Amino acid sequence: MENKTENNKMTDEERLELAAKLDKELDEFINSLPKKKYEDGWPEDRWEEEMEKHPFFMTKTPEPGAELHPLYEGLQKLKYDPEENEPEDLATSYKEDGNFNFKYKNYRLAILSYTEGIKAKCGNPDIEATLYNNRSAAHYFLGDYRSSLKDCEFALKMKPTHEKALSRAAQCCYECKKFDLAVEYCDKVLDIQKTHKSIIDLRRKCIQSLKLKERNDRKKNQEEKKKMSEEETFFEEILRCGVTIEGGLGGLSLEKLEPCFPQLAAHRVHFDENKHLVWPVVFLYPEYKIMDYIQEFNETQTFEEQLLQVFECSPEWDREKKYSPDSLNIYFENPKKKLGTVKLCDTLGMVLALKDYVVKGGTPSFILLVRNSPAENRFLENY
Numbered sequence: 416m417e418n419k420t421e422n423n424k425m426t427d428e429e430r431l432e433l434a435a436k437l438d439k440e441l442d443e444f445i446n447s448l449p450k451k452k453y454e455d456g457w458p459e460d461r462w463e464e465e466m467e468k469h470p471f472f473m474t475k476t477p478e479p480g481a482e483l484h485p486l487y488e489g490l491q492k493l494k495y496d497p498e499e500n501e502p503e504d505l506a507t508s509y510k511e512d513g514n515f516n517f518k519y520k521n522y523r524l525a526i527l528s529y530t531e532g533i534k535a536k537c538g539n540p541d542i543e544a545t546l547y548n549n550r551s552a553a554h555y556f557l558g559d560y561r562s563s564l565k566d567c568e569f570a571l572k573m574k575p576t577h578e579k580a581l582s583r584a585a586q587c588c589y590e591c592k593k594f595d596l597a598v599e600y601c602d603k604v605l606d607i608q609k610t611h612k613s614i615i616d617l618r619r620k621c622i623q624s625l626k627l628k629e630r631n632d633r634k635k636n637q638e639e640k641k642k643m644s645e646e647e648t649f650f651e652e653i654l655r656c657g658v659t660i661e662g663g664l665g666g667l668s669l670e671k672l673e674p675c676f677p678q679l680a681a682h683r684v685h686f687d688e689n690k691h692l693v694w695p696v697v698f699l700y701p702e703y704k705i706m707d708y709i710q711e712f713n714e715t716q717t718f719e720e721q722l723l724q725v726f727e728c729s730p731e732w733d734r735e736k737k738y739s740p741d742s743l744n745i746y747f748e749n750p751k752k753k754l755g756t757v758k759l760c761d762t763l764g765m766v767l768a769l770k771d772y773v774v775k776g777g778t779p780s781f782i783l784l785v786r787n788s789p790a791e792n793r794f795l796e797n798y
Contacts, residue, residue, distance in 0.1 A: 506537040510546055513553075522553040529553065544573040548580045555583060560590040578607055585617055594625045649686075656692065656714070657768035661775045672777035678708040684777060691715050694763060697780040698725065702790035703732050712779075714764030718745060718757055737785050744791065746782040747772060754798050757781060 425433070500508070509532030516525040529550035537543065551566035564587035570580040581604045588597035601618035604611055646669055653660065660672075673683055679695040687693050696709040712721055722740040729736050745757035749771040757766050766772055767779060784791040 502535045502537040503539055503542065505535040506532040506539070506542050506546065508532075509535065510542065510549065513546075513549055517549065517553055520556075522557050525553045526550055526557075540573040544570045544577055544580070547573070548577060548583070551580065551583055551587075555587065560587045563587045564591065576607060578604060581607075582611075582614060585614065585621075589617060589621055589624075592624070592628075594621045594628065597621045598625070652686070652690070652692065656764060658692075659767075659770070659773045661773050674778045675776035676708060676778060679710060679778060682710040687713060692764070694767075694774075695778050696721075696763070697778055699780060699782045700732075700738075701782060701784065701794050702788070705732060712763050714767065715762055717760055717762050718766075718781075719759035721763075722759070737788070738783075742785055743783050744786045746784070747780070748782070749773070752798075754782075754795075 509528045513525045513528035513532065516522070516528060529546050532546045533543065533550070547566045547570035551563045551570065554560075554563035554566060564584055567580045567584035567587065570577050571584070574580070581600050585597050585600035585604065588594070588600060598618060598621045601614050601621065604614045605618070608614075649669065662671075669683065674680060674695045676695075676697065679697075682695040684692060684694045692714045693711050694714065696712040698707040698709065700706065707725055709721065709725075719740050722743070726739050730738070740759060745759070746754045747757065747766070749755055750773055751771070753771075755769065755771055763779070767774065772779075782794075784794055
């Protein structure tokens with residue numbers, strides 16, 4: 416008997432029929448599964464926010480202190496874990512992060528990254544010099560020229576011929592008005608590259624600024640000498656007039672004679688055209704607890720002359736019309752807390768020359784009370 420093997424090959428029609436049957440059975444199986452709402456995905460109202468947190472989709476570096484996606488945190492740990500990375504690798508990673516933030520003008524974040532890279536202490540002078548130089552650039556763009564210069568100096572300790580560090584150090588010195596030092600840094604750059612146009616221009620500006628500074632310094636010194644001479648002359652005249660200034664004249668300057676009352680601030684004691692002293696003066700009225708501010712009281716004027724001007728029109732507070740020059744007593748308090756008296760015919764210069772009168776705060780002051788009034792009697796009881 417002869418055995419025959421038959422080849423049961425499927426036709427294309429049979430194959431399509433079988434595929435359709437399997438698809439139908441799969442659909443029936445899926446539809447038969449219990450329906451359950453998918454709750455592990457991103458919520459519809461916050462999917463963009465959640466997507467931005469995912470390290471595969473985020474478009475910017477997380478802010479310091481922001482909550483990190485677990486995957487991002489893991490990648491970060493893998494990248495920055497000192498136990499998993501050599502110091503040089505860590506320094507390089509932080510440098511790259513700093514460069515990324517610097518590129519997008521996130522200078523403060525760049526400084527943080529460069530600082531971490533410096534802390535890694537990788538021992539490679541090229542990398543460490545670059546970290547200091549790059550951090551210097553970030554400080555510079557933030558306008559912190561002193562910190563920028565300091566980082567330049569650190570970079571130059573590791574690489575004395577670092578051209579970018581030398582150039583920026585020159586720029587920082589210029590901004591900090593250290594023109595002499597700026598010229599030195601410019602010269603070091605030009606030793607490396609003689610045709611460096613921006614440094615040549617900067618050096619020229621520094622030289623011009625130095626000359627201007629020297630001229631201004633000379634002018635300032637001349638003005639100070641002139642001022643000192645004028646002050647010496649002024650105080651010699653005060654001594655000649657016998658005026659006693661609180662604290663004495665030792666180390667005294669005109670600034671210390673500035674009136675302490677805002678109403679008299681622009682009326683410091685001065686000379687008139689006849690070389691007479693003109694003082695700001697305060698008249699005190701204890702009865703009403705008010706005062707008058709006399710901006711200019713010439714030392715040659717009498718108190719009567721000045722009071723005639725003050726009471727030319729009766730003040731609003733004097734409703735009884737009892738204040739007038741001939742009805743007043745004038746007092747001053749001496750350093751021993753005792754009262755001195757002033758006559759209407761006395762000039763201001765005569766009173767200020769009295770041994771027991773002391774000018775305080777650059778402003779002579781006097782107490783005015785109606786003669787024999789109850790207010791005067793109450794006042795005198797305190798003395």
